Amino acid sequence: QSLKVGLIPGDGIGKEVVPATREVLKALGKDIPKPEFIELAAGFETFQRVGVALPAETVQALREECDCAIFGAVSSPTKKVVGYSSPIVQLRKELDLYANIRPVVSVATNDSAARKVDLIVVRENTECLYVKDENLMIGERGREARATRLITEYASKRIGKMAFELALGRPRRQLTIIHKSNVLSVTDGLFRETIRSIPQLPESAGRYDGVRIEEQIVDSAVYKLFREPEIYDVLVAPNLYGDILSDAAAALVGSLGLVPSVNAGDSFVMGEPVHGSAPDIEGKGIANPLATIRSTALMLRHLGYERPAVRIDNAVTQAIRSGFVTPDCGGKYSTQDVLGKVVDFIESS
Amino acid sequence: QSLKVGLIPGDGIGKEVVPATREVLKALGKDIPKPEFIELAAGFETFQRVGVALPAETVQALREECDCAIFGAVSSPTKKVVGYSSPIVQLRKELDLYANIRPVVSVATNDSAARKVDLIVVRENTECLYVKDENLMIGERGREARATRLITEYASKRIGKMAFELALGRPRRQLTIIHKSNVLSVTDGLFRETIRSIPQLPESAGRYDGVRIEEQIVDSAVYKLFREPEIYDVLVAPNLYGDILSDAAAALVGSLGLVPSVNAGDSFVMGEPVHGSAPDIEGKGIANPLATIRSTALMLRHLGYERPAVRIDNAVTQAIRSGFVTPDCGGKYSTQDVLGKVVDFIESS
Numbered sequence A, B: 001q002s003l004k005v006g007l008i009p010g011d012g013i014g015k016e017v018v019p020a021t022r023e024v025l026k027a028l029g030k031d032i033p034k035p036e037f038i039e040l041a042a043g044f045e046t047f048q049r050v051g052v053a054l055p056a057e058t059v060q061a062l063r064e065e066c067d068c069a070i071f072g073a074v075s076s077p078t079k080k081v082v083g084y085s086s087p088i089v090q091l092r093k094e095l096d097l098y099a100n101i102r103p104v105v106s107v108a109t110n111d112s113a114a115r116k117v118d119l120i121v122v123r124e125n126t127e128c129l130y131v132k133d134e135n136l137m138i139g140e141r142g143r144e145a146r147a148t149r150l151i152t153e154y155a156s157k158r159i160g161k162m163a164f165e166l167a168l169g170r171p172r173r174q175l176t177i178i179h180k181s182n183v184l185s186v187t188d189g190l191f192r193e194t195i196r197s198i199p200q201l202p203e204s205a206g207r208y209d210g211v212r213i214e215e216q217i218v219d220s221a222v223y224k225l226f227r228e229p230e231i232y233d234v235l236v237a238p239n240l241y242g243d244i245l246s247d248a249a250a251a252l253v254g255s256l257g258l259v260p261s262v263n264a265g266d267s268f269v270m271g272e273p274v275h276g277s278a279p280d281i282e283g284k285g286i287a288n289p290l291a292t293i294r295s296t297a298l299m300l301r302h303l304g305y306e307r308p309a310v311r312i313d314n315a316v317t318q319a320i321r322s323g324f325v326t327p328d329c330g331g332k333y334s335t336q337d338v339l340g341k342v343v344d345f346i347e348s349s
Ligand SMILES: CC(C)[C@H](C(=O)O)[C@@H](O)C(=O)O
Pocket: A086, A088, A089, A243, A274, B182, B183, B219
C-alpha cells in the first residue's frame, strides 16, 4: 500500500517549494504508507505552453490516481490575457474542495512583544464572487460590469459544519462568523443564519453545545484582528472575506511564507501554501519552504495521519526557534538549508 | 453670510461625539462664516420611533438648507429587522457622495517603534456590492441568495479622478489601485483599466504625468498594509475593499477613534468618523471625539477653508502629544475633557 501524492508546482516559487513535500514525506519513514509522487502541470506557464491553465489530464490524474495533492502557486498575468483563468479557483471547484482551512499560529519565541495568535480561518471555497459569473454591457454612461455573488444554504451549511467540527477539537471552542449583513442582508444574512442554526439541526443532536458562537462584521473583524488577535479561535467566512482575512492574519505571524492551508472536500484534500508565486524572489533560492511543509502536515492530518503531522509541525517549530529561516523571516538561510534542517529534525524525532 | 451645517448624530456614541463639531466650529471665530446648526434625525432609534431610518425631511434639509454636514454613527441591529436598512449607505447614494476619503496618519510621538503611516484611502461610495441588489430563491438544494456587484466606467472614472487629484497634492504622488482582477476580471478589470487610462484622457492633458501608478490585489494589499504601511500614499478602491482597507489602516494608528472621513460629491460634503456606534462604550462619556473633530476639519478643507482646517488638525495633534486622550488611545480623559483641550488649543492658535 502506498500514499499517492499529486504534486502541482505551478509557477514562480511554487516550483521551488513544492519539492519540499517529497523530502518531508520521505523523512517520515514507516509513519506513513510509502509515498509515490505524480507531477502534474497547471499555471500560467502551462497556459503559455499548451493553451490552458488547468489541463484535463491534471484534473483526471488527481481524481483517479491521487490520494491527496500539494499545490504550489500560480502567477497572475499583470495584463489581461484572453482565455486565462486561475487554475486554483477552478481546481477547488472541480474537485469540490469546499473548505479552505488556514491555521495561523505564532511560534513562541523569546520576543515578549510578539502577539499570541492561534486561530483558524475556515474559508468557503466554491461560491461568493468566485463563481465568476460576470458580464459587461454598454449603458447610457459607458461600460457597466456586473458580477454575481452567490451564497447558498447548502454550501453555508457544509462549511459551517466543518468549522463547528474544528472548533470542537480546540480548547476554547469558539466560532466567529464573519459577514457583512448590515449591507448584504440577503446573501450574508443567509450565510450567518444558516451557520447559527447548525447546532439546532436534528443531525447535530447536541454535538455542538459546547461551542460558543460569536460574530463580527468583516471590516471590524480585520480591525480587531490587528488590535486583539488573541480574541479569535475559529473564524468561518464566505470566500472573499476569508481570502482577505487569512492574508491579514498571516501578516501577524511574521510572513506569508509561514502560513499553510488545505483545500478540503469530502473525498479529497489538497495542501497549498497561502503565499503566491512571488515573482520578486523567484529563482533566488530563498523562497520559504515552511508554508508548503506545514501544508503537507495539514494534509496528512486531514487524512488521519496525526502522529506524522505532529512530527512535521514540531520540526518546523524547532527550525524557527533555532533561527534556521529564510530572509522573509529575518534569517540568512536558503530554501535548501531550511528544508535540510527540517528533514534532520523530522528524522531525529 | 453663514455656514449651514447639518448635524446627524445617529445612534450610540454618534450622539456623544457629534456635539464636538459645534464647539470646534465656534472656536474658529472669524476664520469661517458664522456657523448655524441644523439637527437632523437618522438611524436605528429614528427607525424605531418613526418607522424609517432616514426620514425624507432629513434628506430634504441636507439638500436645500445645508452647506455641509457631519454624520455620527448608526447602530446595526444584531437581529434582522424587517424594513430597516442602513441610512448612511442610502445617504451616500441619495446625495451622490461618490467619494469616501479616509486619510490615516500616525501622529509622531516619542515611541520610536511606532510605524509611520501617512496614507489616504479613496473609496468608491455608490456601487460595488453596496447597490444592494439581492434576491433569494429556492433551488434544488435549499435557499440560494444572489447579490449583484456593479462596477461602472462612469463611477470608476470619477473616483479615479478624485484620487489622482489627491495624489497630485501630496509629496510622493503615488496612486495604488486596489482590485482583485485575478478573479473578477470583468468588474475589477473595468475598475483597474478605467483608472489606469485616466492620465491618457484628452481632458487630463498631461495633468497627472507626475503621478506614479501602482496596483495591488486586495488580499495582498491588506497583508502589505500591516507589514510595510510606509509603501502606501493614496489608495483607490471599489466600495467594499475600501471599507475593509480603511478599517485595517485605522488599526495601524492606534484606534478607529482617531480616523476621520468625508463623503464627498461634486456639490456636497459630509464628514463622518470612521468608527461606528460602539454600543459597548455608549453612555460612559469616554467616546473619542477626535475622529469627529478631524472629520470636521476635512469637511472644511473640502469646502476650501484650508487655514481653519489646519488649525483644527494642529490642535488635535497637540492634544494627542500632550496625552489628552480617551481610554481607546490609552488615556484617562473623557470625551468632554479631550474636546475642551482641543477647543483651548484652537482658540489659542
Ligand atoms: C490566486 C487567487 C485566485 C487566490 C484566491 O483569491 O483564492 C489566492 O489569493 C488564495 O488566497 O489562494
